[in-house]
Amino acid sequence: MTTTTSTSTAIAAPPERVWRLLTDTDWWNRADNGVVDVAGAIAQGQKIKLVSELDPKRGFKLQVAEMDEPHHMVWTGGMPLGLCTGRRSFRLEATNAGCTFSMAEDFTGPLSPLIVRALPDFQGSFDQFAAALKADSEA
Template sequence: MTTTASTTTTISAPPEHVWALLTDADWWNRADNGVVDVSGTIREGQKIKLVSELDPKRGFALRVAEVQAPRHMVWTGGMPLGLFTGRRTFTLEPAGDAACTFTMAEAFSGLLAPLILRSMPDFQASFDQFASALKTDSEA
């Protein structure tokens, strides 16, 4: 797998509080987090659709593949037969009594990954914007 972007920030809020926002599609849709729209229910095994400011004309069909509340969540999506697969990981690690470290990373794999990755935008600024919005709203 090739990681294309990751971001980490310390949030002055307990993991459970941050998790509540991270798994709330309404928060995703109203926050200044680089996301235009999330539709669906953010729960393990569910399908969601994400539209990013990076490419607002295109929606990405994703599956909430793993959930270990309130610490870890994985979304996956891509092409059939594993030709191209994306894996977005969200992690919350406790950092004291009322704080946590949030990390979000995106990794891609598959036979077509080298070709497709050349045409994809840089996710870093979008990931940093997301982490900043999550921090701001969690600490509010």
Template structure:
């Protein structure tokens, strides 16, 4: 299993951060390192995502968990769970700020082989978190 994580404190109310994450992101994904998102971010919905990391590839994902304003989970991968990527977005309050945590776990029988051929997502996670912070702190 390979895991990427990023956490950041955002000086904005949790409701503002959630709005940027779930409403602004699909409308203006570029600052987040995402070229395009098709579909609605809601429980059980299917979305398609194009990323700067692999611009010619479409990622077909399902929103497997959606609990406003705290949790959203996207999952995609191969049939029979031979390879699965699960990205979890979590928001919590910490004093007067919002704590944003993002984690992606790659698992499955073929994950060891597939992860070796993937680019490192560390900079992508940094860009996403910093864009969320910037947009939420200057939202409205």
């Protein structure tokens, strides 16, 4: 079973400018984007820890599993043996007016239905993140 949350927005800025923010932990930690803290380097193969406003007492340990600058990035995390795996993808597609940003989180694995029921709804947080990225990229 797969469960997905996603958001998308048009940004009047080139993908390279948006990418710089997406990979800048200082931006993640200061922006009004629904994230309390990101620790670690946002770079291919690196491990990071993300703390969200949705559950500020809990940090999610993630790995930057894929990176294709300035187009695509994937973070993964979850339980051993693939019992539940989260996969957050970020995409930037160039347009005549700048780019389209999209972000999605998929949960897969035999325990994912149980785990997802215990998690808060990500939609508002995802929309807040996209709005902050748009505002700061266009500033």
